[in-house]
Structure formats: C-alpha cells, structure tokens
Amino acid sequence: MTFYNHLIEQAPAMVVAIPLLFAFATPLLFKFSAKFGKFWALLGVFATTVLMYVLAWDVLSEGGDVVNTYIFGAENTQLPLPGDNVVRISFAVDGMSAFMGLIMVTVSLAAIIYSISFVKKYTGNAKFFALMLLVLAANIGMVFTGDLFNLFVWFEVSSIALCGLTVFRSERGEAFEGAAKYLIYSTIAGLILLFSVGLLYGQYGHLNIKFLSEAIGGNAELLMVDKVALGLMMTVFALKAGAVPMHMATPDAYSEAPAPVTAIFVTASQAGLYAMFRMVFTLYGSNIHLTIDLLHAAGWIVIILGVVSMFVGVTMALVQKDIKRLMAYHAISQTGYMLLGVGVGMAVYATGGFDEFGRTAMTGGIFHIFNHAMYKGLLFLTAGAIIYKAGTRDLNKMGGLGRDMKLTALFFIIGALAISGIPPMNGFASKFLIYESVFKFNPIIGAIAMLVSLLTLASFVKVFYSAFMGPRMKEMARGEVPAPMLMGMAVLAGIILVFSMAPSLVVRSLVDPAVNALTGDGGTTSTSLTLFTGHGAWNAVVFMGAMISATIIAVMIRSFFGKKGMTPREEGKKPYLFGNPTEIDGRPIVVPGSNLYWGFTKALDRYYKPVEKFHSGIINEYVFWFVSTLVLVLLVMLAWVR
Amino acid sequence: MTYGELLSDAGFWYDLIHLLVLIGMIVSAMLVVRFKDLLSATIALASVSLLLSLEFFILQAPDVAIAEAAIGAGLTTAILIFAVRATRRREQ
C-alpha cells in the first residue's frame, strides 16, 4: 500500500482528529509561550486544510457519488455499509461532504490567520484558539458523519463552542444576551433533534444513515413516524441555518461575536443546511416512488422558508445601523437563496422537471453555499477590521476610513459586489443559475429573488458610503490594519476573484459531484468555460472581455470628443454624498448612513412596523415562533402527504 | 437469574414503585412551574433528576442512572443554586 493510499484511507478521521489534537494541546503550549501557541494553532488549521484538500481531491475526482467510509475502531475502516458494522461510529465522505469540508477549512484558515493580530489585545488567547479549532472539528464532523446520533453530538458541540466564543472578552453586556438567546434556541432545537433521532431509532433499531435510508425505502408505505421525524429534523436544521421565522437569535449572536468567530458562525449555519439536504435526499431519497409526495411537500416547505428568509432578511438589513447586524441580516437573506435553489430541486425531484430545471436550481443553490461562505466570511472580516480601527460599530458614527484603509476598502468592494450578484463576480454566477431555473419553476418567486438582489446592493452601498467615504471622524485610529488581518481577508478575496473568472470549472469540479452525491443523478451542468442553464449561458471571460473593450471605447470617445478643460476635482466639490466642504460655510455635509434610504423605509411603514414588532427581543416569543413553525411543518407533513 | 427478571418477579411492588416514580416526576416538574421562590424550584428540579435516575435504574440502565444522579441531582443543582445566589432569589 502506498503512502498516498494509506493517507486517503485515514483522512476522514484525521481531518477531525487533527484539529482536536491541536485544540487540546493549544492551552498547554500557551503556558510556555504565547507566540508558540499561536504558531501551533496556525499549524493545526494548516495541516487540516492540506489534508482536507487532498481528501476532497480524491473524493471529487471520482465524481462524488463514491462514498469514502471510515468506521472507528474497526479492523478494516472501509467496510461497505450497511453490513456488520452498523452499530459502530462511522464517517461517510461523499462529494457533498467533501464540498462542505472544503468550505469549513478554507474559512477557518482565513479566520485563524486573521485572529492572530485581532485578539492580541485580549487575554485568554489560548482558550480562543482552542475553541476555534474545536469548532472547526465539530463542523467537519457534522458534515462527515455517517450516523444520526453523531450528527446531534457535533451539532451541540458546535453550538456550545460558538456560544463560548461569542462572549470572548466582550465588555458589552449585549454579547451575553446574544449568546444566551442563541444557546437557548439551539439547545431546544438540539432536544427536538434528539427526539426525532429517537423516533427513527425506535422504529428501525439503527442510527446509521445508509442503513436507515434502505430501511425506510423498503417499507410498503410511508409510516407516520417517518413523516414526523423528517418534519422535526427539517425544522431543526432550518433553525440552525437561520431561516425566517426561526432566525431571531442568529443576528444577535452574529453581530455580537468577534469578527473571525462570525465568519466561522456562517459555516456552522451552513452545516445545518447540509444536514437538512442530507436528511431529505439521502435518508428519504433511496426509494423515490415511495417518498415522492413527501419530497414534494418538503421542497415546498423549503422554498417558502427560503423566499420568506430572502425578503425579511434583506428588508431588515436595510434599516440597521449596526454594521455587523446589517451583515448578519444579509446572511439570513442569502441563506434564503440556497434554500430556494435546493428547495426547487427537492420539489421536482424524480419528476420530469428535475432534468429540465430542477438540477440547475440545485446546482445554483449548492454553488451559492460556497460563494456565500467566501464572500460573507470576507465581509464579516472587513467589518471586524472597520470596527478594529473605527472603535465603533454604529454606521452613523464612522466615516472616511477609505483614506487610510485602501486594501480593506478593496476587499470590501469585492465582497459587496459578490454578495449583490453583480457580474462578473461569483455571486452572480450562482444567482444566475437560481434565477433562470426558478423563473421557469415559478416566475413570481424568480422576480422576488432578483428584487432581493437589488436591495442587497442598495444596503451595501449604504455601508460603503458610511464607513469608507465622507469626512474622517476625529476619534478614529489612523492607518491600515495589521498584516495578518489583511492576509486573512486576502485569502478569501483571492478565492472569490479566481472563482469569479472560472465559475464553470468550479461547478464542474466541485458542485456537480456534490449534487450527484445528493441526488445520484450523474449529470453535469457545464461544459467548457460556459455555464448553461438550458435557457441562457454565462461566461465570465467573455463578459470581462466585453466590459474591458467597452471601457476602452468609452475612454477613447471621451478623449476624442470629451469637453476639454474640465478638471476631475471640480465635480467632487459639489455638496454631494461625499461630504466635501460646502461652498457656503466650509463645513462638511454628511448624510448619516441610516438616513440614506429614509424615504424608502418610511413609505413602507406599514410593512416595517409589524416586522419590527416581530423581532421583539423576547426569548419566549422567539421560542413560540419556532414551536409554531414546527407544528405547521408537521401539519403539512401529516395532512398533505399521502 | 438476570437483573430484570429479579425486578419483574417482584410484580406488584415493582409496578407500584415504578408508578410512584413516574407520577412523582411529573408532580415535581409541576412544582418547578409553581414555585415562585427559585431556590425551592431548584430543589424540586433536583428531585425530578433524582426520580429520573431511579427510573433509569428501573428501566435497566444503571450506567445512565449513575451519571444522572451525579450530574442532575448533584452538579446541576449546585450551579443552579450559584446562579440564584448571583441574581435575584424570587421570580417576579
């Protein structure tokens, strides 16, 4: 056996075990030297990243539907499942797991590099790095696990460790509030998950996902317990992913956590999405003739959750004053896209529509998971850099940071363009797949998706305007953030740029294996350098070529026919949004960021009043919304599914 | 003779104890709801945990019973008392 084969064989366990080993050793090493401890943590995440890339390469190049299993403590780790080993703890890595694992390690790597200087001013760094590595291990464990109970354990480990990180050295009492709310929410969700795992165990006597899937598929008709268990699990994972109306604790925790922690928080939420898709497709998809109605109902539930999340998330983001809270609401809104894309895939799974547009929608949704992790991670990191320098998180109190923080501003622009789905960024490529296919599924939903994108752009314009432009506020620190923070952001920004240029390659090598792993479909979405949706096509290179030539032509027109004698600075002297001195009294004119869309929000008062009442901050009401969603989903499952 | 057979052979008394434990658990949980004094509620919660560990023992899960007795009736109660001590004692 060559070394490479041995490595691949052991990799699924190692990718979880190595961060654990490094996490537990970190506090000990910090006792000797803080520098060495940080280096150790960095080494740990780097080793995990390399190993995960090797594993993902191996899994994805096989097309994704080959499952790489690992059975703990067995004489042979790769016994086929189900077999004699169904009682043991097992990992099962297929295309989708490897795809999610790639996201986890990449964002964690960026976040930990970023943290090195971000947390320098605080004490207790040892626990911070140990917990970061623990969250990484928990997230990877959650996407690799092959049995339901492990899913519950990693779910809880990730929630608890993230809540611990949220309050890391926070002087703000609000951090405790956000963390407590998130913890109450996720604990209740975890209990419901445990209950549903218990239901399936009581019915079938096993916990292994593969085994359960065959057992459910072998039934003559769907049992009530199957429907109830699916309904419970879907709602729980939707809560973890932060879907409206179970999202309320998510912005609280996102906005109060330190920036690198928030970046990892995003990936933890996506592990919830992964688990939901895995349950629906792998656990219930083995016998499509039996579960076709169930999947249709589940798909519609996911679509409705997605559309509501998109819309409520983005409208709430428009009225925020706190920069991180604004971005947190955008995270919810973007989660809606993923739910929508995959939900359309679910709803038409195994019907004629799947080949026509369902697969494209799913590809878009899953591609969006990757893009979202990258640009949302980047945006949260830039928000952390802004807060680090500005010393405030209130958009109305900051300004002029663009003069000193040119690189941060550049990274922010990259992230903001990507999240708003402006071509040629990667966010556009995935949203393009979603728009085209969802429009064919239901034109109204497609239109809502595009409207949400517009509103997203509007609110990022507001952030850019408030933070980077305008006059420099006096109390703010000068200069650019330290190099490790820039490096952390640069990792994610670089990935976004590369993926923007070659979306079809990414779809072919990463996303298609993931979709195949879920659906067992075996198709592809893209050929060559162009993404095809059946309706249209997207090629970033052609677009860039067209844009560059258009720019050249515009410059030529301007230089040939433009009005001579007008200096570029003259335009900027006018008292416009840029806050230059007015001609009247020489004082800068500033429109506060939160007033930028005042007219718009005022006009929609009838919408905003009830929605803001809905986000009341009272945890009892939040739990009530969760429970009522749970009841609704169960009603749909029991009453409408045959 | 296995452990379960021993207990099942006790017949009536076994069922009676089982019944009392279950009803006691529900009653204690309701007392947790009722008590306005948080320390009393904590003690009621400890008795839920204690009865739960007895129930685990009756249901042939002695290892879980040991853990539940130590954790539920011991440590959880202790940290709840600490928390009540650090905040207000009465629920308003």
Next chain:
Amino acid sequence: MTTALGELPYITVIALLAIGLYIILVKKNLIKIAMGIVIMEAGANLFLITLAFNSGDRLSAPVFTSQIMGGTPATYSLPTPHALTLTSIVIGLATTALLLSFIMQAYKKHKVTSTDEFRRLRG
C-alpha cells in the same frame, strides 16, 4: 414490556416535554427558563431509555458478568441508547452551565433577570 404500566413512561416523556416547553414559553424569569430546558432534557433522555427497554424482550442491563451468572447474551436491554443518553446528559450539563453563566454575567452588567428586560438586541 412486562410491567403492567404499559405506555406510562411515554406519557411521562410527553408530560415532561410539555412542562418544560410551557416554562420556556410562559415564564419570564431567565433561571426558570434554564430549569425548563433541564426538564425538557430529562424528557428526551427518558424517551431514549424507554425505547431501549421496550425493544423486544431484552430486559436486563448490558452487564457482561450476567453471562457468567447464567444469563444468555440475548437478554440485555439495548446498550446503544444508553450511550446516547449519557452523551446527551453531558451536553445538557454543558449547556446548562454555559447558559447560567451568561445569565449571571448579564445580571451583573445590566441587572436583568426577566426576559422583558433582556432585550437590548432587537429589531
């Protein structure tokens, strides 16, 4: 199930879950809410253990010395849910401790114990 009690453990499970949920939905005190979570955890744990007991006629604890005492290997209650319940107890303790320490810190910072005041983050 050889006892005469039939489904009573399951009814207790439902009762505990309902009481815990009632506390979380209705009671305004944060420590009471933590207690509600503990009660819900008790219900979920009891559910798993009852499942293990009810599966078939395997009634004895998974103690391997029973084999030497003359039992047959088949007569034990399923050990897997026991392991699950243990894990869930551990997790329950961790969440309770973390939640209570958050509540204590929040009280120290803002003197709040009620959910009506515990809402600086909203909208």
Next chain:
Amino acid sequence: MKPMSSVVRTITKLLLGPIFLFGAYIILHGHLTPGGGFQGGAIIATVMTLVLIAFGTRVWKKNILSFIESTGLLAFVGLGFLGLGSGFFLFNFLAGSDSLFFGKVIEPVTGEFAGWPANSAPLLSGGTVPLLNLFVGMEVVAALTLIIITMGLFAFDGKEGE
C-alpha cells in the same frame, strides 16, 4: 465563599474518602460494570463541590485543574492516534496482545485466549478501554470542578471567571 462550620467540615472529611474511592472504582472498573470515565468523574466532581462548599473557594488551584483537563483530553486523542500506528484511529491495539496490564483476555474457565475483550469478564481485559476511561475521568473531574469553582467564585465573591 467562606468556610462553613466545623461540623460540616468534619462530616466532609469523613465522606471525602469513601465517595472519592467510589468514583475511582466507577472509573477504573468502567469497562466491565456500569459506569466509566464520565460517571466516575462526575461523582468525584460532586466530592469536589462538597469540599468547595465546606472549605471555601480558596482550596483549589485553577491552573492545575486546567492543566489536568488539557492533559486528559490530549491523552485521549493521543491514544486514538497510537491506534493509528498499528491499524486505525482509536484501534484497540492493546487488546489480546498479552501486554502488561490491559491486553490479557483469558477465558476464566479454560484459561485460554478468548478473542475480543468484553465477552468475558476478567478485570485486565479491556485493552485501551480502561485507559480511555481513565483519561476521560481526568478530563471530566477537572472540567466539572473548574465549572463549579468559576461559578462559585462569581456567585459568592463577585469575581470574574476565566
């Protein structure tokens, strides 16, 4: 937290030994009888709580506890990695290997090698399982005691915990 009256302290001293011993038994005998690292660790942690309440919060040193906690966890994962050397992660490499303490698996009647452990019940038969229990026990004792001490300090002395 202040120390309590001498009655409480004397009773605590009397109870300390037996409960500690019981916890240690639960940990070390965990692979054969109900119990294991977690249960035993929790029992010992209750003793620690008793000591804390009776003798005040000054008794325990936090640094030592967090050292024990990290060491226990590290040893657990390390043992998993050692299994990698002779097979796979968390492989029970000591079982049946006739090594010093933990590997001997002998049928009690015939005295022959009995294959995998836990089918029969000699004390020294679990392979790596008793070691794993021991490490889990270390971790649990230290972690739970740390939780209790931190919360106790916060509640009674108003000190910020780490």
